[in-house]
Amino acid sequence: MAIEVEAGAMAPVMAFALVGALGVGSQWLAWRLRMPAIVLMLVAGVLVGPVAGVFDPARDIGPLMGPIISIAVAIILFEGGLTLNFHSLSDAAKGVRRLVFVGAPLGWLTSTLALRYGAGLSWESAAVFGGIMIVTGPTVIAPLLRTARLSKRPAALLQWEAIINDPIGALAAVFAYEVVLVLNTATTVQAAVMDLVIGIGFATILGVAAGYGLARSFKRGWVPEYMKVPVLFALLLAIFGVSDYVLHESGLLAVTIMGIVIANANLPSYEELRRFKEHATVLLVSGVFILLAASLDFGALRQLDMRAIAFVLAVVLVARPLTVMLSLMGSGVPFKEQILVAFTGPRGVVLVAVAGLFGDRLIGLGFEDATLIGPLAFVLVAFTVVLHGFTLAPFARWLGLTGADVPGVVVIGGSSWTTAFAEALKKAEVPVLMTDPNFGNLRGARAAGIPTFSGDILSEAAEQRLELISYATLVAATDNDAYNTLVATDLAPEFGRDSVFQVMRAKSDSARHQLPRTLGGRNFGPEETHAGLNRMIAEGWTFRITRLTEEYTLEDWRTKRPGAHLFARIGPSGAIRLVRKDEEVKGAPGVRIIALRPPGEEEGEQPPADA
Numbered sequence: 001m002a003i004e005v006e007a008g009a010m011a012p013v014m015a016f017a018l019v020g021a022l023g024v025g026s027q028w029l030a031w032r033l034r035m036p037a038i039v040l041m042l043v044a045g046v047l048v049g050p051v052a053g054v055f056d057p058a059r060d061i062g063p064l065m066g067p068i069i070s071i072a073v074a075i076i077l078f079e080g081g082l083t084l085n086f087h088s089l090s091d092a093a094k095g096v097r098r099l100v101f102v103g104a105p106l107g108w109l110t111s112t113l114a115l116r117y118g119a120g121l122s123w124e125s126a127a128v129f130g131g132i133m134i135v136t137g138p139t140v141i142a143p144l145l146r147t148a149r150l151s152k153r154p155a156a157l158l159q160w161e162a163i164i165n166d167p168i169g170a171l172a173a174v175f176a177y178e179v180v181l182v183l184n185t186a187t188t189v190q191a192a193v194m195d196l197v198i199g200i201g202f203a204t205i206l207g208v209a210a211g212y213g214l215a216r217s218f219k220r221g222w223v224p225e226y227m228k229v230p231v232l233f234a235l236l237l238a239i240f241g242v243s244d245y246v247l248h249e250s251g252l253l254a255v256t257i258m259g260i261v262i263a264n265a266n267l268p269s270y271e272e273l274r275r276f277k278e279h280a281t282v283l284l285v286s287g288v289f290i291l292l293a294a295s296l297d298f299g300a301l302r303q304l305d306m307r308a309i310a311f312v313l314a315v316v317l318v319a320r321p322l323t324v325m326l327s328l329m330g331s332g333v334p335f336k337e338q339i340l341v342a343f344t345g346p347r348g349v350v351l352v353a354v355a356g357l358f359g360d361r362l363i364g365l366g367f368e369d370a371t372l373i374g375p376l377a378f379v380l381v382a383f384t385v386v387l388h389g390f391t392l393a394p395f396a397r398w399l400g401l402t403g404a405d406v407p408g409v410v411v412i413g414g415s416s417w418t419t420a421f422a423e424a425l426k427k428a429e430v431p432v433l434m435t436d437p438n439f440g441n442l443r444g445a446r447a448a449g450i451p452t453f454s455g456d457i458l459s460e461a462a463e464q465r466l467e468l469i470s471y472a473t474l475v476a477a478t479d480n481d482a483y484n485t486l487v488a489t490d491l492a493p494e495f496g497r498d499s500v501f502q503v504m505r506a507k508s509d510s511a512r513h514q515l516p517r518t519l520g521g522r523n524f525g526p527e528e529t530h531a532g533l534n535r536m537i538a539e540g541w542t543f544r545i546t547r548l549t550e551e552y553t554l555e556d557w558r559t560k561r562p563g564a565h566l567f568a569r570i571g572p573s574g575a576i577r578l579v580r581k582d583e584e585v586k587g588a589p590g591v592r593i594i595a596l597r598p599p600g601e602e603e604g605e606q607p608p609a610d611a
Contacts, residue, residue: 015060022048023286030147037143038346039389041286042382045293057295069291072284074240074255077166079280081259082273095153095333096160099341103161103327104168107134110319115376118311124180125370128358129377131172133315136162137348140385143285144346148393149469151401154337158344167253170354171200174248177358184365199247203254210239210254211261218267232273292352292381301375308376312383320345336399344392346384352377406574407472408432412457412487413503414441417533418477421567422450424543424594430576431470435462436478458490473576474500476521479530481505488521498522501578503530524578525596526565533596540599543567547592554587561597568594 010018022044030037048055057065112130115121121129141162145155175196214235217223223231239258244251267273324342333341355377362370396402408431411418418434422445425432434445435453442452455461474495476484488502502521506529528536544564546557557564569577572590579585585593 010055010060012061012064015055015057018048018055019287019290020283022290024283026290027143027282027286035389037147038140038289038385041289042293042385045290046296048290049294050296050298055294057291061291065291065295069288070244070251071237071240072288074251075236075280076284076288077163077252078236078255078259081163081256082263095157095328095331095337096164098327098331099157099161099324100164100168103323104134104165104172106326107165107319107323108172110323111315114311114314114319118307118314119372119376120307121369121372122367125362125367125373128173128176128180128362129355129373131174131176132169132351132354132358132377133347133380134169134172135166135347135351135354136345137166137351137381140346140348140388144388144392147389148396149402150340150392150396151337152467152469153333154340154396154401155469157333157337157341161341163256167250167256169351170252171196171250173354173358174199174250177361180362180365195247199243199250200253202246203243203250204257206239206243207254207257208261210235211258211265214258215262215265215267219265228273292378296378297375301379303372304375304379308372308379311376312380315380316343316345316384316387336401340396340399340401343395344388346388347377347381348385352381402469406430407576408470409473409475409576410435410457410468410471412436412474412476412484413478413530414438414443414445414452415477415479415530415534416444417530417537418475419444419448419450420537420543421475421594423448424545425568425576426450428545428570428576428592428594430570430574433466433471457487468494471495472499473578474521475503475524475578476501477503477530481530485520489519492521503533504528506531522578522580524580525567536596541596542599543594544597545592545594548587548589550589554585554591554593557587557593561595563600564595564597566593566595570594 023041026040026044027037029035030040049057061068108130111133112123112126115126115129115133116123119126136158141158145159150158178193178196214232218228236255236258240251240255242251243254262273321342324345325338328338328341352374356374359370359373362373393402406429409422409425411422411432411434414434414436422432422434426448433451433453434442435455435457436442437454437456439454442454445452453462453466457466472495474488474491476487478484484502485505488500492500500521501524504523504527505520526533546552548554548557566579566585569579569585570592571577572588587593
């Protein structure tokens, strides 16, 4: 049977391919240019959509667009819930409770007032839209946190608030709409309230039961390993659909609760599930934002006047800061962190999707001003995405709430050679942290004033106490090759496989002991084992730092120091890169190199070049 395609329309398959290419391409370009990914996705969608007219989701995808966005948002919220392990809250727990239990209703009130007196909406439209505005957007927060590299507690506050308040905002809109419906139809108040209570209760019970049942089945081995992710996806869609059928938008609450239950069930395969979901979420966030931007209707935006600007400024400068500051008052959260959270409130796709839905319903009830809800939602999302996309990182840096400006190095294992290497990094002003399960092995590092952590880097205590966001490179260098391989393999997804290094294993040359490329980290420096490097330090080898100039190039350095082993290259910006023995290193003026040099090369050096 032939499928009719509207003239000028793009085939659905090509439309999906375009959305994927633009979304992932924008994220990659943002990574290369060190720009906020959300901003580039928004620009890409607007360019191919309303500007060029190449892609129109309503025309090219048609009725599938609504369900696609709904399912995507549900999966994004579930993945967010899957990251919310109660152990990770630590000292941010009280602040999160305040932002949810105090901030949500207070935000509803302040947003409603901003809509009523700023945008000029009726009380009915303002109350419904104000409930949706509780949402701060996990689809936006996650990419922003990835780029800004915030300290642990403010990042946890923003992440938990966004994910937990997302379904709460949708349900607040449902509640407000039910009230408006009661006042304008023959429906009784009791019936509306009963529907709402039943829907919320059903969603909560369904989410808890699904999460508990899935965790139990995984633990007992009722689901084979290769089917865990498909079963998870199928159950997620089923829970979302059933809950949404009972009460519209309650499916978001159900899948969020399901994710939180699974996150706290101590599943052995939890990390694999979470990482797969993270990858899926990157694709979904990209796609949803492209669809959102490409669907922009310039005609609808022309309905807005100067009151729309007043509304946006009132939300960003008054409603959001007032809500957060009052919520966190007396919570123990430091004032600087309160300021950061107060002035960070980006909105995302959930706001636009739910606002459009209830805007149409309010129009059906006779509220003509509800035609402004969709355009106002998009303007608020676009403004906050661009604003926070460009200002969050510098603002947090100004407040001192980010990782170090220069990405540091985590050295796993305390010994004579790792201590000497860490001292060289410290001298080069590269942040360094040394960890070792044995407290005594860190004695030399503590004497040298190097920050240390005594314990297993893979433990929950390390996850809660260490701000690893300040570090971009990891070196596994204990005297236990198996432990080094375990650490490098486990932390590779967090640091990036190209940034995880491991001291050469003792039996790596033996065919019987070679490991697959998927395990362990990259080798670096001379082809020496942990024992060999310790022996070199005992024989008088030392780490030295050399700054390259126009007159003193890398070739000059190699000529004068043929016996030296190059360990690391530090660029003009301070970014460090460990190098392999035969790796081609690019030298340039301003670059510093760290090398391990034999005792005989100490004589006749150029003092200005070396440290």
